Amino acid sequence: MKIRYLSCLLIPAACATVSGPLADFEPVEATTVLDAPAARTAGADAGRIEHGRYLVGLLGCESCHTDGALLGTPRMDRQLAGSDVGIAFSNPLQQRRPGIVYPANLTPDMKTGIGAWSEREIITAIRTGVGRDGRRHLPVMPWPGYQKLSDADAAAIAAYLRALPPVQHAVPENVRPGERARAPYVHFGVYQSRR
Numbered sequence: 001m002k003i004r005y006l007s008c009l010l011i012p013a014a015c016a017t018v019s020g021p022l023a024d025f026e027p028v029e030a031t032t033v034l035d036a037p038a039a040r041t042a043g044a045d046a047g048r049i050e051h052g053r054y055l056v057g058l059l060g061c062e063s064c065h066t067d068g069a070l071l072g073t074p075r076m077d078r079q080l081a082g083s084d085v086g087i088a089f090s091n092p093l094q095q096r097r098p099g100i101v102y103p104a105n106l107t108p109d110m111k112t113g114i115g116a117w118s119e120r121e122i123i124t125a126i127r128t129g130v131g132r133d134g135r136r137h138l139p140v141m142p143w144p145g146y147q148k149l150s151d152a153d154a155a156a157i158a159a160y161l162r163a164l165p166p167v168q169h170a171v172p173e174n175v176r177p178g179e180r181a182r183a184p185y186v187h188f189g190v191y192q193s194r195r
């Protein structure tokens, strides 16, 4: 008690008591959940890659592309390596079997990630939602919000993704509306209680 009293005098924040609805919550370490992972930075590209890491953290790519993140429990050993939990892109309240996409593995693994993609292809996917195979629109991927990234920023993001340690992890196949989903999914939507 005495020690606590002393620390109150020295560091007032140390003795702040929380009351009300937050009383039962412990503060979480803010750097653990959605921090972009460190890349293998070397040579002259280090500054560009570090800028890419900063942007990826800022733009929240992790919140979808890291397994578990959609459920609030990100797998830190698989950061940006794709999600086994999908996201419905058609409305499950109207369709019993909605279409579902699984956020892709963005690490440079050749088979399961984007290791075979060129920088240009990565930039095009981020800014226009057109995948490598020329498929229009990556559903759910929030590319309209990334359309105005400058060339330098988009290139920094691509450079950062290409410098990540490759993680071998195949995400489940996308599901077309009407098909049965074999892996779990979430749905972003607006809900209203009846009463």
Ligand code: HEC
Pocket: 055, 056, 059, 060, 061, 062, 063, 064, 065, 087, 101, 102, 103, 104, 105, 106, 113, 114, 122, 125, 126, 131, 132, 137, 138, 139, 140, 141, 142, 146, 157, 174
């Ligand atoms: C709201 C969730 C969400 C966020 C946030 C998000 N993405 Fe995606 N992204 C997806 C989904 C879902 C797909 C797969 C779409 C599909 O398969 O049609 C995808 C696909 C991609 C692809 C294509 C990869 C491939 O193999 O097809 C790239 C590249 C990509 N995202 C990069 C990013 C980057 C970089 C950011 C952050 C700037 C980001 N994404 C943020 C959901 C998201």
